[in-house]
Amino acid sequence: MELKITATSGTLESSDIQIILEPSDGGIEIELESTVKAQFGEQIEKVIKNTLRSMDVRDAKVTANDKGAIDPVIVSRVQTAVYRSAQNTNYKWV
């Protein structure tokens, strides 16, 4: 999917993650803040990257502020941000 606009998803509540997604042309760039960065920082970045890849997003600037979200929450917030940024409502449920 091609990102068109800057999109936000998620909240700063406990167990959630806020994603700000911006179109870019320099590959995937992630800026992560997390309450559990020491233990899960790499895992969170991996989930963000995999989710973007699975949606065929090659270039994006991601600003993530994590408050202890588990993987399915991270996946969800990234997916939401991608659909919103791409202005696409052709959701895929698998």
Added chain:
Amino acid sequence: MKLRRSMLFLPANNPALIRDVHIYKPDSVMFDLEDAIALKEKDAARILIHNMLKVLKEIYIELGIETVVRINGLATKFWEQDVEAVVSAGVDMVRLPMTEEAEDVFMLVNKIEEVEKKCGRELGSTKVMVAIETALGVMNSFEIAKTSRKTDRLIAMALSGEDFVTSMKTSRSTSGDELFVARGMVAMAARSCGLEVLDTVYADVNNDEGFLKEANLIKTMGFGGKSLVHPRQVELIHEVFAPTEKEITHAKKVVVATREALAKNLGVFTVDGRMVDGPIIDRAKRVLQLAVAAKLISEEEAK
């Protein structure tokens, strides 16, 4: 049969609440995509509940918590995406709001079937419950309930009071008089077709006394449980549905006597000097099931 004494409402867009459902131990949890979600967040909530269900389903099953998602009404542009999101994620039951016609059930069922086929889920494994929320819905509740003869998916009916009283140009009162006829009709429609039936929410979350009064009333009227807006109400409703010691003792006697009678091929028998027949046996079994759920007796004792 699965008990549905408590159906706890939780907004489908709150990760912390979704993760902590197990704490409250409701019989069913209903994740809400409808009223609890702002129009601009419908997409986020739908995506979140889809992904959460996929991961957490297994844990809910182990804990014996049934998962229900309330989708947006058939008059909205959201409902089909809602069904796709939750059926593909393995939800146990879809709750349809604002049901007014028998046709509504078929519309939903057809969509569910389409999604089940598409995602390879076992056909018929997604159940449906309908919420009756208007005067028209109440008047048609029997016709709606009767659709269960054509689709095994429909297993429960709920009354939703807030929209109903609005459609009646009245409002909620402490006595509940304004709901009396609707409750009677919905309960009768549901029970006449073998459906489970749940009462509306009690919104005054700090009024335990009022809640208990209403819970006792609807239990007497034949409802099997209630929709709940606060976790604290789970325990209260379970207490209301817990049988008394006297009821349990009697039910145990009936079950034992039934087993003995069967073994001896007796057609007619008595317990405590009263004749026992089919309805009494069914009632005894339900009492024991409720007693087990309320942890008053062990599963062994209920056999």
Added chain:
Amino acid sequence: MSRVDKDLLKTIKGYENREAYNQPYTHLGKNEIKSDSPNLKDHVKRTKIVDSIEEAIKKTGLKDGMTISFGHHFRNGDKTLMQVVAVISKMGIKNIRIASSSLTSGHDGLVEYIKNGTVNRLETSGIRSKLAKAVSEGIMKENPVVIRSHGGRARAIASGDLKIDVAFLGVPSSDCMGNANGVNGKAPCGALGYAMVDAQYADQVVILTDCLADYPNYPQSINQTQVDYVVVVDEVGDPKGIMTGATRAVSNPKELLMAKNVVEVMKASGYFVDGFSMQTGSGGAALAVNKFIKDELIKQDIKLGFALGGLTSPMCAMLEEGYVAKILDTQSFDQVAGESLKKNEHHIEISAEYYASIGTSSAVNKLDFVILSALEIDTDFNVNVISGSDGIIRAASGGHSDTAAMAKVAIIVAPLTRGRIATIIDKVTTIVTPGKTIDVVVTDYGTIVNPKRPDLIERLTKAGVKMLTMEKAREIATKLVGTPKPIKFDDQIVAIVEYRDGTVIDVIRKTKTK
């Protein structure tokens, strides 16, 4: 002049080496005698008050490398320790060992004094906040912090393992002779159980107070026979700080649920009978247990024999209402508890040694139940209450291992996960309490009983308590939050964790900074 002299004494069996009488006030040091007064009675010292902390320090003869001690009864609100250390630093004394019963966020300022060389060793039950982070990052260099349980500290002091040169004890109320308590004054903190041990065993004792009482002050948690100097200061502590730290009011539904399940376990255990005893540790769910105990006592028409603690207001209310016969209190966790200690004769103040030291003499030996919290529990039931899952020190050993070891049923209550951090893991970051002393773990997903207690498993099964195995709990936790990246440590040991008997049960290493 004297009727007796050395020669005479030499002729009496057993008195060969004794001194003969010379004059009445030889025991007074030279600088205390006003030699110009003709009235000999003016030579008598009738007060221990000295003008300043500095003067007190000078009089004690505190030198480089010595050990000073403090109590932590003001918790986060403590103002005593930092005041004293500031003066020591100003006086240029170096390499001091601080043996405080615990260190809280009120002691973050120590980082500066460690850096400037005033303080070079710490022995404590806990460290928190910025100081803990600095320690984890290696600020103590070749002198790792010594972590002891409350009972372990009392044992170390009583046995001489930990020799205190000067104890500086900040108290809410003292008279000029050092009769002190924590229930009067302008900043009452309640029980002085930790300070009582220091007062008893330290070589010299300096009392600091912000409220000088008329002589004789009563009650006397610390009495004048143990005290050398008294200093009046502006402020010893803020009683509002007592309540923060490890204790708080409970309204979290998860904690309430777990507390309820704890009571179910207690009821089913066979020890929930008239006259039983219990202690609840800090932490929301453990504290919430008190809420549900009372209902159960009423239902069964029984009473608690005694409650031990670490005390909070709900238990004190139960004492007032007659549901518990006695309270044994080393430390009051809130102001209501302090008030109760003052007013209710059945609320009894005890020292940390009485509370939890090893041997047959301490109150923990009489415990039926203890309900404790945990940061981490591993599949061998070992418990960590000191370091976070990021490897950084953040809390305290407290009475955890003491009570767990001795209570007939030691119950840990902790949620399976906190945010994204699993509580039940394969190997705890630091062992404070050995798994062999833990009997039951209550989580929000169900109750786990240590397989070494088949008696409890049988009783709980009979009572219909939902149980799961440690392995199953571990599996659910992993499913929920995933597997964290292992924390990397350097070789440097930053803290030593002593078990209550003085053996070393674990060490904490420096966290790796990228």
